[in-house]
Amino acid sequence: MQVIQSHGARIPIVGFGTMTLKEDACIDMVEVALHLGYRHLDTAQNYGNEREVGAGLRRSGIRREDVFLTTKVWFNRLAAGDFEKSVDESLARLELPWVDLLLIHWPNAQIPLAESIGALCKVKRAGLAKHIGVANFNVAMIEEANKLASEPLACLQIEVHPYLDQTKVIAAARKHGMAVVAYCPLARGKVPADEVLTRIGRAHGKTPAQVALRYLEQQDIIPIPRTSKRERLPENLGSLEFTMSAAEMAEIDKLKRPGARIVSPPQAPKWDD
Numbered sequence: 001m002q003v004i005q006s007h008g009a010r011i012p013i014v015g016f017g018t019m020t021l022k023e024d025a026c027i028d029m030v031e032v033a034l035h036l037g038y039r040h041l042d043t044a045q046n047y048g049n050e051r052e053v054g055a056g057l058r059r060s061g062i063r064r065e066d067v068f069l070t071t072k073v074w075f076n077r078l079a080a081g082d083f084e085k086s087v088d089e090s091l092a093r094l095e096l097p098w099v100d101l102l103l104i105h106w107p108n109a110q111i112p113l114a115e116s117i118g119a120l121c122k123v124k125r126a127g128l129a130k131h132i133g134v135a136n137f138n139v140a141m142i143e144e145a146n147k148l149a150s151e152p153l154a155c156l157q158i159e160v161h162p163y164l165d166q167t168k169v170i171a172a173a174r175k176h177g178m179a180v181v182a183y184c185p186l187a188r189g190k191v192p193a194d195e196v197l198t199r200i201g202r203a204h205g206k207t208p209a210q211v212a213l214r215y216l217e218q219q220d221i222i223p224i225p226r227t228s229k230r231e232r233l234p235e236n237l238g239s240l241e242f243t244m245s246a247a248e249m250a251e252i253d254k255l256k257r258p259g260a261r262i263v264s265p266p267q268a269p270k271w272d273d
């Protein structure tokens, strides 16, 4: 599978998002996804499924080093000391000695960024995360985080889909060589009903979901679509099997609209967007 390279990280261009997947259904879906060819899994302390994601990974029999696994530290665990404890707990649930990528899940206005970025870098130096990054940071925070970090920040994970204009924040991440991972790449189910995406997909024998994912992949943005349905796993992976023209990409660009953000922060952000 194509990978996006960033500060030594090699991140598979599409991943499997696991938020909301729980218990045996989560273990099954992770195992099936890996058998189908996914090599990138996205979980988080806050999803309450790290145990199941780790179990699915082991049950798949795929070699650990062949899978890129991300987890995240929730915004209420970012204080120095507690941060490291939180990572130890995540690794214990995953039953893994390290993760490929560890992210600050959301910034926390109550904790100085220097403190949480310091803890993030410390965890990398301790070998508990091969790579580190941030999620849900705006342009000002990306700049500040990169100034504060003593280890390279390899990734920014943010909401990206055809309806949301994230041009500025993506440019800020790229300026620092950070890979961009897109959550809600299917706009949480809004994409399949879209007329433009449906028409473009029809021309390629592809579904609107595949078009939305391909739109991101062709910009070197890494989508991590989630599904609870086995039959959609190959569909979403099938986004890799075609190429859209510049004219088609430009037509999808025009779907951006105000107010398209789906996910709200768990607390008020410190900086404006």
Ligand SMILES: NC(=O)c1ccc[n+]([C@@H]2O[C@H](COP(=O)([O-])OP(=O)(O)OC[C@H]3O[C@@H](n4cnc5c(N)ncnc54)[C@H](OP(=O)(O)O)[C@@H]3O)[C@@H](O)[C@H]2O)c1
Binding pocket: 016, 017, 018, 019, 020, 042, 043, 105, 135, 136, 157, 158, 182, 183, 184, 185, 186, 187, 188, 189, 192, 209, 210, 224, 225, 226, 227, 228, 229, 232, 235, 236, 263
């Ligand atoms: N860093 C963060 O703050 C953050 C925030 C949100 C999400 N995330 C990560 O990003 C992942 C993806 O985001 P998301 O789960 O919010 O949204 P999403 O992937 O855009 O959308 C998921 C929804 O789309 C449906 N779906 C999936 N494949 C489909 C297909 N081929 N055709 C039609 N519908 C399809 C799913 O329904 P079915 O289950 O019925 O298939 C589900 O309801 C999460 O799982 C999580 O890992 C991170």
